[in-house]
Amino acid sequence: MALKKEPEKHVNHERWLVSYADFITLLFAVFVVLYAMGQRDQKKVEEVMKSISESFGMAKAGTSPKINVIDSQQITVIPALRLEAKVDPMSHSRTGQGKTRATDKDFRQIKAAIEAYLVKKGAQNKVSLEITRRGLIVSLKEAGFFASGQADIKPEAYELINTIAEVVTQYNNPLRLEGHTDNVPISTAHFPSNWELSTARATSGLKYLLKNFDVETDKISATGYGEFRPLAANETPEGRAKNRRVDLVMLSGEAERGEP
Numbered sequence: 001m002a003l004k005k006e007p008e009k010h011v012n013h014e015r016w017l018v019s020y021a022d023f024i025t026l027l028f029a030v031f032v033v034l035y036a037m038g039q040r041d042q043k044k045v046e047e048v049m050k051s052i053s054e055s056f057g058m059a060k061a062g063t064s065p066k067i068n069v070i071d072s073q074q075i076t077v078i079p080a081l082r083l084e085a086k087v088d089p090m091s092h093s094r095t096g097q098g099k100t101r102a103t104d105k106d107f108r109q110i111k112a113a114i115e116a117y118l119v120k121k122g123a124q125n126k127v128s129l130e131i132t133r134r135g136l137i138v139s140l141k142e143a144g145f146f147a148s149g150q151a152d153i154k155p156e157a158y159e160l161i162n163t164i165a166e167v168v169t170q171y172n173n174p175l176r177l178e179g180h181t182d183n184v185p186i187s188t189a190h191f192p193s194n195w196e197l198s199t200a201r202a203t204s205g206l207k208y209l210l211k212n213f214d215v216e217t218d219k220i221s222a223t224g225y226g227e228f229r230p231l232a233a234n235e236t237p238e239g240r241a242k243n244r245r246v247d248l249v250m251l252s253g254e255a256e257r258g259e260p
Helices: 016-055 104-121 155-168 194-212 237-243 253-257
Strands: 127-132 135-141 175-180 220-224 245-251
Touching: 104 127, 104 135, 104 155, 135 155, 155 194, 155 245, 175 194, 194 220, 194 245, 245 253
Parallel strands: 175 220
Antiparallel strands: 127 135, 135 245, 175 245
C-alpha cells in the first residue's frame, strides 16, 4: 500500500516583517532616549540662565533705559534694562542716589555675565576681564574699539561699551579709565608720543561714560601710561596687540582706600 504523501508546507514570505517591526521598535526607543537627553540638557541650560538672571535682578523689559542696547523683548544675560541694585545689608553699604558698593561676590557675577554676553556676540577677542586686589578690570582692546593711532571710539563699538557700562554703573565704586599702548613710537600732530595717545583714549572713554550714563564726576578719572605698563612682551605682534588697550577698572573698597 502506497504511503500518503504529505502536502508541502506553505512558505511564509512575510517573516521579514517580524524583524522589521523589531528594528522600528528599537529605533523608536533610541529617538525617545535622545529626545529625553536633549530635554534634560535644555532644562539645565534654562536653570543656569534663570540663576544668572535672578542674581542680577533681571526681568522682561517693561521700561526703557537711557540707551537701548539689546532688544527689550528678550531676556538675556545682559538686559536692555538698567540693572536694579539689590541691597544686602550684610554685604553692601548704601551710597549716593541709592546705589550700592560692589563686593567681591558682585565682581564675580558681573564678570560671568559680561563674559557670557561676549560669547553670545562672538566678541571674546575684543574684551578681557580679570579680578584682582584692585577690583574688576575690563580691558577694551584697541582692535575692537579704536582705529590705529586714533583716540575716537569706533561707532561699531558702542553696543559693547553700552552693555558693559550699563552693568558697572549700577554700583557706586570708583571707575578708572587707564590707557595703554605698545612700544612702537608715534609722532603726529595730535599725538607727539604714546603718552598723549594713551591719555586721549582714556579721556575719550571717560567723556562717553559721563555723557551717557549715571556716573558721579568725583567717582571717575582717566590716565595714560603709554607703553610702560605692558601685559605682554612687545617683541611679537601678538604681544603688542595685548598691550594696546584701555582698562576700565571698577575699584574695590581696598583699592579705593589707597587712592589719593
